[in-house]
Amino acid sequence: MKLPFDKKEYLSRLKQVKESMDRSGIRVLIVNHPANMNYLTGYDGWSFYVPQGVIVFIDKDEPVWYGREQDSNGARLTTWLSEKNIYGYQDDYVQSLVKHPISFAVEIINEIEPKPYKIGVEMDSYYFNPRSYNLLQEEVVNAEVVDATRLVPLVRQIKSDTELEYMKDAARIVEKVMDKAMENIKPGIREGDAAAEVYRAQIKGTDEFTGDYPAIAPIMPSGKRTSTAHLTWADREYEQGDVVLLELAGCRYKYHAPLSRTVYIGEPPEDLVEISKVVIAGVEKVLDFIEPGKTCEEVEAYWREAISGSKVVKESRVGYSYGLNYPPDWGEQTASLRPGDKTVLKPNMTFHFMPGIWLDDYGFENSEPIYITEDGCECFVDFPRKLFTI
Amino acid sequence: MKLPFDKKEYLSRLKQVKESMDRSGIRVLIVNHPANMNYLTGYDGWSFYVPQGVIVFIDKDEPVWYGREQDSNGARLTTWLSEKNIYGYQDDYVQSLVKHPISFAVEIINEIEPKPYKIGVEMDSYYFNPRSYNLLQEEVVNAEVVDATRLVPLVRQIKSDTELEYMKDAARIVEKVMDKAMENIKPGIREGDAAAEVYRAQIKGTDEFTGDYPAIAPIMPSGKRTSTAHLTWADREYEQGDVVLLELAGCRYKYHAPLSRTVYIGEPPEDLVEISKVVIAGVEKVLDFIEPGKTCEEVEAYWREAISGSKVVKESRVGYSYGLNYPPDWGEQTASLRPGDKTVLKPNMTFHFMPGIWLDDYGFENSEPIYITEDGCECFVDFPRKLFTI
Numbered sequence: 001m002k003l004p005f006d007k008k009e010y011l012s013r014l015k016q017v018k019e020s021m022d023r024s025g026i027r028v029l030i031v032n033h034p035a036n037m038n039y040l041t042g043y044d045g046w047s048f049y050v051p052q053g054v055i056v057f058i059d060k061d062e063p064v065w066y067g068r069e070q071d072s073n074g075a076r077l078t079t080w081l082s083e084k085n086i087y088g089y090q091d092d093y094v095q096s097l098v099k100h101p102i103s104f105a106v107e108i109i110n111e112i113e114p115k116p117y118k119i120g121v122e123m124d125s126y127y128f129n130p131r132s133y134n135l136l137q138e139e140v141v142n143a144e145v146v147d148a149t150r151l152v153p154l155v156r157q158i159k160s161d162t163e164l165e166y167m168k169d170a171a172r173i174v175e176k177v178m179d180k181a182m183e184n185i186k187p188g189i190r191e192g193d194a195a196a197e198v199y200r201a202q203i204k205g206t207d208e209f210t211g212d213y214p215a216i217a218p219i220m221p222s223g224k225r226t227s228t229a230h231l232t233w234a235d236r237e238y239e240q241g242d243v244v245l246l247e248l249a250g251c252r253y254k255y256h257a258p259l260s261r262t263v264y265i266g267e268p269p270e271d272l273v274e275i276s277k278v279v280i281a282g283v284e285k286v287l288d289f290i291e292p293g294k295t296c297e298e299v300e301a302y303w304r305e306a307i308s309g310s311k312v313v314k315e316s317r318v319g320y321s322y323g324l325n326y327p328p329d330w331g332e333q334t335a336s337l338r339p340g341d342k343t344v345l346k347p348n349m350t351f352h353f354m355p356g357i358w359l360d361d362y363g364f365e366n367s368e369p370i371y372i373t374e375d376g377c378e379c380f381v382d383f384p385r386k387l388f389t390i
Numbered sequence: 391m392k393l394p395f396d397k398k399e400y401l402s403r404l405k406q407v408k409e410s411m412d413r414s415g416i417r418v419l420i421v422n423h424p425a426n427m428n429y430l431t432g433y434d435g436w437s438f439y440v441p442q443g444v445i446v447f448i449d450k451d452e453p454v455w456y457g458r459e460q461d462s463n464g465a466r467l468t469t470w471l472s473e474k475n476i477y478g479y480q481d482d483y484v485q486s487l488v489k490h491p492i493s494f495a496v497e498i499i500n501e502i503e504p505k506p507y508k509i510g511v512e513m514d515s516y517y518f519n520p521r522s523y524n525l526l527q528e529e530v531v532n533a534e535v536v537d538a539t540r541l542v543p544l545v546r547q548i549k550s551d552t553e554l555e556y557m558k559d560a561a562r563i564v565e566k567v568m569d570k571a572m573e574n575i576k577p578g579i580r581e582g583d584a585a586a587e588v589y590r591a592q593i594k595g596t597d598e599f600t601g602d603y604p605a606i607a608p609i610m611p612s613g614k615r616t617s618t619a620h621l622t623w624a625d626r627e628y629e630q631g632d633v634v635l636l637e638l639a640g641c642r643y644k645y646h647a648p649l650s651r652t653v654y655i656g657e658p659p660e661d662l663v664e665i666s667k668v669v670i671a672g673v674e675k676v677l678d679f680i681e682p683g684k685t686c687e688e689v690e691a692y693w694r695e696a697i698s699g700s701k702v703v704k705e706s707r708v709g710y711s712y713g714l715n716y717p718p719d720w721g722e723q724t725a726s727l728r729p730g731d732k733t734v735l736k737p738n739m740t741f742h743f744m745p746g747i748w749l750d751d752y753g754f755e756n757s758e759p760i761y762i763t764e765d766g767c768e769c770f771v772d773f774p775r776k777l778f779t780i
Contacts, residue, residue: 001614001624046607047620049719070706070748073618091706092730095723100514123521124490130523131514131537147521192600196593203586209625210582213607217436224391228463230437234391235599316460316481327717329439333485340482358460 003042004253005162007080014040014056014063016155021058021148027117028109029056029148030136032127034326036152037065038254041079047071048127048326050094051101057112066105068094102132106139114141120148126328153334157321159348163255164371167323167350170257171369171380173211173250177201178259178383181220181248185263185390187240191233195220198248205252212251215330216258219247226363229356240266243362249330255323256330257380258352260365263388275312275364276387279355282306283366283385286353290370290377296341303337303355312357317341319353322369345372350380393432394643395552397470404430404446404453406545411448411538417507418499419446419538420526422517424716426542427455428644431469437461438517438716440484441491447502456495458484492522496529504531510538516718543722547711549738553645554761557713557740560647561759561770563601563640567591568649568773571610571638575653575780577630581623585610588638595642602641605720606648609637616753619746630656633752639720645713646720647770648742650755653778665702665754666777669745672696673756673775676743680760680767686731693727693745702747709743712759735762740770 003010017040021029031037034048040063041054052067062085065075069088076086089104109119119140122128124147137145159167180201184194198218205211221231222244238244244263249256264272285306290299303318317338320331330352335343337351354367364387369380393400407430411419421427424438430453431444442457452475455465459478466476479494499509509530512518514537527535549557570591574584588608595601611621612634628634634653639646654662675696680689693708707728710721720742725733727743744757754777759770 045618045620046609046622046718049606049721068619068706070619070746073748073750074621077615077618077621091728094707095710095721095726098730121520123524124519126516126519128520129514129516130511130518130520131539133520133523134513149521190600192593192595196590196600199589199593200586203582203589203623205582205586210580210586210623213622216439217603219436225467228435228467229458229460230435231464231467232436232603233593233600316458317484320485328436331439331485336485338481340488356460358463360463 001077003078003080004166005042009160009162010040010042010080013155017056017152018058020151020155021056021120024120024148024151025118026120026146026148027058028113028143029120029151030105031056031122031152033122033125034127035156035254035324039152039156039324041065041081043075044078044254045071045074047074051132053105055105055109064108066108100131100135102135103139106136110141116142118146119143120146120151122149123147124149150334153332156323156332157334157349158346159323159350159371163323164348166252166255167257167371167380169209169252170250170255173202173205173252174248174257174259174381175383176206177248177250178246178261181246182263182388182390185238185244185265187238187265190237191220191222195233202250209252212254214249214251214256215325215327216249219245221245224361227358227361229358238265243272245363245365247365254325256325257369258322258330258367259369259381259383260354260356260367261383261388262364262366263390265390268387268389272362272364273387275357276366278307278310278312279357279364279366280385283353283355283368287368287370287377287379290345290372291375292345292347292372294345296335296337296343296345297339300337300339318355319351321349322352323350347372347374391467393468393470394556395432399550399552400430400432400470403545407446407542408448410541410545411446411510414510414538414541415508416510416536416538417448418503418533419510419541420495421446421512421542423512423515424517425546425644425714429542429546429714431455431471433465434468434644435461435464437464441522443495445495445499450502454498456498490521490525492525493529496526500531506532508536509533510536510541512539513537514539540724543724546713546722547724547739548736549713549740549761553713554738556642556645557647557761557770559599559642560640560645563592563595563642564638564647564649564771565773566596567638567640568636568651571636572653572778572780575628575634575655577628577655580627581610581612585623592640599642602644604639604641604646605715605717606639609635611635614751617748617751619748628655633662635753635755637755644715646715647759648712648720648757649759649771649773650744650746650757651773651778652754652756653780655780658777658779662752662754663777665747666756668697668700668702669747669754669756670775673743673745673758677758677760677767677769680735680762681765682735682737682762684735686725686727686733686735687729690727690729708745709741711739712742713740737762737764
């Protein structure tokens, strides 16, 4: 099966990961996060509900994939790895109180790497848990376990041209998705019916390519439920006077284009109109400001200055790096646009600039997914910035 | 906002959880798994990509919810908890190398529970990770940290009548979803276009209620990709001679009805026809066999006997308990139908009986979601059992 990237690109990622391992003195790296597994090997399947991983040995040409035996054909079909580097564990390892898949991985490691060394694991991730951690500590021979949660994600931050192409494809999808959402939000329509059309558009994609499942379900609360950040749809019909927040994505080969917009059903109240103007003017100023060499915290500080004097208060971060990912998050969980983050912007980094405002009674969102260019930044998505009314 | 269950039901769940804590000598329980959080408090939101949890104190009437401040209005809207038990952490805790949300939770716990005690955590889950575990061990005062991964899920195993009602609602949805999939699988149609219709049907639900996002994306590989268990759709069109595996779900208030069926495009080969007959006859025998008092391993042994003498070999477990859940799994990760599992079947337990066969070149699946009754079991779903051809 054809993979989304040339083998050369996977090898170049692996090389960068090994360089980073080398700088940290890590000889063996276990990655359990499905986005990191995909990034290094191509592996793609909804098998991450059982423990699985990719093991990078600094001295070996190819990583090892390990996972459930019934998923090993998935590794044969979706990765560039040779047969000898695909290890499937039997089903009695699955959700057992007696056996654990990490022990299966440790056996492979103990055989290959007998000298004293550091082994990196993802300590602050969803897909490596304390039971695995304790067993690894007990069973691995001669190794010191160290945190490498951000090792692969930091390499992922800078996109290749092909990755940017897929993110642009995802942007074409989200434009259609957002249109479809706006078309379907009307008084008397069930929120779930609008959500159904959103999902359909996400996967249907364009005439040239279909879409992939995004890492986050459509966030599209209405009314009072817009006072908080992460609610989906509810068992209700839209009503006159509803604010509807839309945080939706397009996705291609697990590369995302997230986008937020806000809709008001009816004549919007004065203060919401004012907030929307302040936020959108602020977004546009910040987009002009962003360029390589500036830091994440400088961008956030500039945003705060851009909206100062207004009633808009935004106390959370205003964006984060993003790209390739799996549920539950499309963010890379590395750089954030917020105070204290000194990450320096570089060409081909990608951010979701997302200044969401959630007040006591409702919210307002207007985001832009962007990539850093040689001398500024570009928006992935072409969609009007305004408070939409229906 | 009206919650899906009466407060009485949440209180009865809490009581059962406290009884189980008491039996294990656990005075404080941190649940981070979103299904466990929802089960105890109603909390529902796509905020599980940041650390959050519900803390049960054995001596306190109400649990505590903690999470990101921007999600705390979500807790106000979707739980039965009083204002004083909702704790939001500031945004500088999010994805930070310096601060961690578990420290915020530990501060709450240290204040409330100063005596020596055992604290239960989910050691083998997605939503509690080694970094949190190490920080908890360091910062909690007077507590011994013990594994309680299965404490709440074991209470969740036995459904209330209202829970069964929602699972029946989900079954109505999956019947429509499966119909829609079959209608859209045709030579020349892009797999993503069929997947788009599946998603739409999942959320659109019925005239009476819309659906929720299932915990697993539509698993619907075709052709060679059916030789493995967990692939979704690919960038290709269906062709004459494709096997298509469908493992799809309906979902209502996060309660699931999963269902697997197999489709062949064209005249199916003899051996696939034979496999389908053996598997379906085996499924029907097993459904007649299941009743309260039997164990999970007895069910699996009976299945193996039912298909013995045929060419069908099934080496993985043939089912698991399931119900309320969030991505990445609709299974409860407690009981499995497999050798060694001595769980005794009881009325109102719910299983996905799922004897999937994945051979080198293709697979066959025909599952049934069931609930145990007083004297046998019932299928949730009404859908023909056969090898479908198109």
